[in-house]
Amino acid sequence: MGRRRRRxxxxxxxxxxxxxxxxxxxxxxxxxxxxxxxxVSAPDPASPAPATPGGAxxxxxxxxxxSPSPSGSPAALASKTFTVNGTYxxxxxxxxxxxxxxxxxxxxxxxxxxxxxxxxxxxxxxxRWQVAGRFNxxxxxxxxxxxxxFAGVVLTDMVGKKRYLVAADSGADCVxxxxxxxxxxxxxxxxxLDATYAAPPATTSxxxxxxxxxxxxxxxxxx
Amino acid sequence: xxxxxxxxxxxxxxxxxxxAHADPSPAPSATITPSxxxxxxxxxxxxxPVRDFSTVVESIDGTETERASRTRRxxxxxxxxxxxxxxxxxxxxxxxxxxxxxxxIVDLRATGTVRVDGYTDDQGSAAHGLVLSRRRAExxxxxxxxxxxxxxxxxxxxxxxxxDPRFPNRDKAGRAIPENQAKNRRVEITFTPG
Numbered sequence: 001m002g003r004r005r006r007r008x009x010x011x012x013x014x015x016x017x018x019x020x021x022x023x024x025x026x027x028x029x030x031x032x033x034x035x036x037x038x039x040v041s042a043p044d045p046a047s048p049a050p051a052t053p054g055g056a057x058x059x060x061x062x063x064x065x066x067s068p069s070p071s072g073s074p075a076a077l078a079s080k081t082f083t084v085n086g087t088y089x090x091x092x093x094x095x096x097x098x099x100x101x102x103x104x105x106x107x108x109x110x111x112x113x114x115x116x117x118x119x120x121x122x123x124x125x126x127x128r129w130q131v132a133g134r135f136n137x138x139x140x141x142x143x144x145x146x147x148x149x150f151a152g153v154v155l156t157d158m159v160g161k162k163r164y165l166v167a168a169d170s171g172a173d174c175v176x177x178x179x180x181x182x183x184x185x186x187x188x189x190x191x192x193l194d195a196t197y198a199a200p201p202a203t204t205s206x207x208x209x210x211x212x213x214x215x216x217x218x219x220x221x222x223x
Numbered sequence: 224x225x226x227x228x229x230x231x232x233x234x235x236x237x238x239x240x241x242x243a244h245a246d247p248s249p250a251p252s253a254t255i256t257p258s259x260x261x262x263x264x265x266x267x268x269x270x271x272p273v274r275d276f277s278t279v280v281e282s283i284d285g286t287e288t289e290r291a292s293r294t295r296r297x298x299x300x301x302x303x304x305x306x307x308x309x310x311x312x313x314x315x316x317x318x319x320x321x322x323x324x325x326x327x328i329v330d331l332r333a334t335g336t337v338r339v340d341g342y343t344d345d346q347g348s349a350a351h352g353l354v355l356s357r358r359r360a361e362x363x364x365x366x367x368x369x370x371x372x373x374x375x376x377x378x379x380x381x382x383x384x385x386x387d388p389r390f391p392n393r394d395k396a397g398r399a400i401p402e403n404q405a406k407n408r409r410v411e412i413t414f415t416p417g
Contacts, residue, residue: 109276140279142389156283165279170292175276198278198291 076101078209078217081119087130087184094129095119096185100209103155103222109167110199110222112153112209113192120187127187131180135193137212139165145173148181150193152212157200164197164207285406287320295415296331298324299389302343302359302408309347311358318366324412325370332417337371337378339363340411344404345385345392357382363410376414 076099086092101113120127137152143166145151151174155164167175176195185191200207200222210216277292286301305317328337341356341363360380368378385392390403 109278158283161283163281163283163285165281167276167278170275170277196276198280 075099076115077103077220080214080217082214084129086125086127088126088128092120092125092127094127094187096129098211098214100217100220103207103209103220105199105222106196108199110155110164110197112155112195112197114150114153114194114211116185116191116193118185118187118189123187125187128184131183131185131191133181135180135212140168140174143168143172143174145178148179148183149174150177150180150195153195154210155197155200156208156210156216157204158208160200160204162200164200167196167198293416295413296327297411297413298327299409299411300324301405302410303405305363305410306359309355311355311362313362313366321363321366322370325367328367328371328376328414329374331414333371333374333376333414334417335376335415337367337376338411338413339367339378339380340383340413341381342383342387342407342409342411343385344388344407346399346404349384352384353382355382356384359410363412367412 078100079097081095081097083093083095086094097117097119099115099117101115102111104111104113116131118127118129131148133148135150135152136146136148137154139154140146140151143149143151151166153166153176156162157164169175174195177193183191204222206219206221208216208218209220275292275294277290279288279290281288286304288299290297290299300320304314304320306312306314327333339360341358341360343352343356345352357380360382364378364380371378385407388403388407389409390406391400392404392407393399
């Protein structure tokens with residue numbers, strides 16, 4: 001698996017880090033052993049734009065009823081920062097930011113997109129965080145790939161009194177970001193996360209998004 | 224892999240551009256995707272065959288779950304909203320619940336067989352569970368049949384007893400898990416949208 005850049009907007013330091021990573025071959029950073037490393041990807045026409053300022057395509061501007069954080073991405077519907085221990089430099093406390101980017105209808109389905117950003121800027125230490133089972137949740141333990149996945153995120157329609165659980169494919173895998181057990185978010189990096197659900201009725205204009213260990217983002221607009 | 228090599232070259236080029244311009248953007252912009260293959264959104268715009276996704280929607284109180292794919296829809300109703308404990312007599316709220324299921328069968332123009340499967344938890348004898356779950360399935364058919372009579376479907380019933388629990392009835396030490404047992408006491412109504 002090659003390390004690919006999604007966007008060419010990196011600062012010099014990040015770019016150098018990417019170059020260093022390229023030099024090690026298959027994207028394996030020191031300390032990751034042989035586990036598959038997350039890919040830093042190039043622009044992919046089949047994927048929606050990532051959640052960088054101005055890059056969120058048709059995402060609606062933050063709703064008045066949402067809870068945008070001043071430190072959140074301007075394109076996000078809602079943001080929350082939380083603190084974790086670095087995976088390898090365990091005495092380091094890392095500030096991670098979780099942004100809900102969009103809830104977008106796609107026919108009978110609805111896609112949730114979110115990002116997880118490691119806000120650390122100190123490049124002199126190994127300030128990676130391993131996402132692991134943080135977002136597994138407990139709702140879809142029936143699926144095969146739930147360990148280290150985004151499958152635990154549920155959407156609630158408080159008006160329709162329904163709870164939407166992540167969809168599965170015919171192989172009983174969640175239709176969501178997986179392989180998070182072997183995914184590390186390095187200082188300054190942003191991890192894209194997504195999950196697919198049944199679309200709520202057309203009359204539903206907002207949903208609550210509940211993320212394991214982060215709580216509930218209320219009344220986010222559906223686009 | 225040529226694709227990977229090409230991407231690496233692209234990454235190198237973009238990386239160098241980043242250095243040369245020393246973009247002062249404060250936003251961290253290195254973006255990683257954990258599993259491009261599993262990403263639903265990455266399927267957009269591709270002409271590959273659409274995988275048959277199954278979705279799950281629950282009522283907020285958890286007593287009703289709908290599993291749906293293109294070819295099959297299953298409504299799972301907790302026994303407690305349909306029946307008194309250890310009984311196949313329908314409760315007052317049962318009719319309203321089953322009317323809602325019948326409406327789906329009609330609205331989605333179901334064809335073929337509507338399957339009604341009763342299930343119990345692992346309490347009591349297996350034989351008792353089989354009989355109770357079959358009687359419950361038949362009681363449900365009794366309500367559904369006249370409501371979907373205009374539809375070209377036939378309704379079959381089965382008592383599955385304690386087979387196929389949705390969640391483990393007991394923990395590893397053999398202690399009952401009451402909330403799981405409650406979810407295993409259920410009736411599943413499965414049909415094929417037309």
